[in-house]
Amino acid sequence: MNAIVKQLDTEAMTEWFEHMHRHPELSMQEERTAAYIAETLRRFGGYEVETGIGKHGIVATLKAGDGDRTIGLRADFDALPIQEENDFPYKSTVDGVAHLCGHDGHTSMLLGAAKHLAETKNFNGTVRLIFQPGEETMEGGPAMIEDGLFERFPVDAVFGMHNIPGLEEGKFYFHPGEMMSAVDNWEVEIVGKGGHGGIPELTIDPVVAGSSVVMAIQSIVSRNVAPANRAVVTIGAFLAGNAGNVVAGNAILRFSIRTTTPEDREMVLGNIRRIVDHQSQSFGCTSEIREGVPGAVLVNDAGETERAARIAQAAFGKDQVIYPGPSFLASEDFAFMLQKKKGTYCFLGSGPGKMVHHPEYCFNQDILPVGAAYWVALTEGYLR
Incomplete structure (x- = not known):
């Protein structure tokens, strides 16, 4: 000892x-x-x-x-x-x-x-x-x-x-x-139109849009970051609604984005912005990204x-x-x-x-x- x-x-x-x-x-x-x-x-x-x-x-x-x-x-x-x-x-x-x-x-x-x-x-x-x-x-x-x-x-x-x-x-x-790694902690809000779960045609579902965002974002690292480099995007929180028969009015996604080179960081963050915007719009929703304190x-x-x-x-x-x-x-x-x-x-x-x-x-x-x-x-x- x-x-x-x-x-x-x-x-x-x-x-x-x-x-x-x-x-x-x-x-x-x-x-x-x-x-x-x-x-x-x-x-x-x-x-x-x-x-x-x-x-x-x-x-x-x-x-x-x-x-x-x-x-x-x-x-x-x-x-x-x-x-x-x-x-x-x-x-x-x-x-x-x-x-x-x-x-x-x-x-x-x-x-x-x-x-x-x-x-x-x-x-x-x-x-x-x-x-x-x-x-x-x-x-x-x-x-x-x-x-x-x-x-x-x-x-x-x-x-x-x-x-x-x-x-x-x-x-x-x-x-x-x-x-x-460097880290960027972001919060994304996807806004739709809430309503009755049995009448979805009168709503715009942010949970569906958010789910599409989650899945699309998982392609960023696997298809865009060189295998010799390292990066990861984790969506650690998906917050929406309180009841199974209610379409929520909005959804909150919280991200932890980790990269090891300035070039990869710029690329990953840019792709997240693009995917959030385009996927939300494709479902009729709007979106807002709130960027946290960037790491190094x-x-x-x-x-x-x-x-x-x-x-x-x-x-x-x-x-x-x-x-x-x-x-x-x-x-x-x-x-x-x-x-x-x-x-x-x-x-x-x-x-x-x-x-x-x-x-x-x-x-x-x-x-x-x-x-x-x-x-x-x-x-x-x-x-x-």
Whole structure:
């Protein structure tokens, strides 16, 4: 076992994790969670804690020695609009909202590292702990950056990490270059004419039009994206009507569009616009597309990725570090931070279990001290 793991306050990390899991808050609404994090950090002593960055973001700064290098470590803390279907003693107490991506675990790991770093100060330089809201909606990272994150709190490099079910428990996975896709979250409204389900000739059915849109859109990637590239269009929500004998007046479709090249992104989005418009019109409906905050491809700096992987190998052993590791079509607004500062983002395997965003997803608490130990090792190695 890594020596740092044995020194960490695992009991406290468990307490923080279970508290946040019980009290989840949606993206950019995390006022109570932010206050809880800031209060916890101040109890450690030694940190300069700044709050309200990009609405609910927090930066905690700790200095040791006379070194002039600065490292940034980032964790997210927003929850998802999903009803949890677990039966833990610490399950979500908020109906329809739950930490089903592990952001409560990410924050607990960084808090565990923060406590240890404040107690030991076994580094020479400055560490800035960045606690970010709004990752799930791609709002928090850009909001903190726009609020002067890196001008007010300069760093030489910035690092992030995410738990991944299905990857081997306790192992770290590093991938240089493009690691995660850009994402565009859109909402489409198709408007028809509602009426009686037994008199369809007096209606214009948006469900039929929407169904045609769904099927047509599935041809975009398979027929237009080169097999060597990667993209996916997911329609995760189709909302229309409340009764089987009523033709709805409108239908809402919610899209998650993921691409890995600027050219494919432009092509896929253009084809979605065309299909939505033409398919809706062909059924006599009108349509409106509401575009969300666009994401970005997450690109890891090759040098910083190699450096972080070497530090992890020294701390945990070469057999616990996969380099190069996998890439995914999931998305992360940490990508925006990597556009401003060099750094890298890694995955921490959490072993078997439901994938993130599943109603029965369960964060593996056994990896809390592992993730915290990585943050400590990275800080001490980078600020040697």
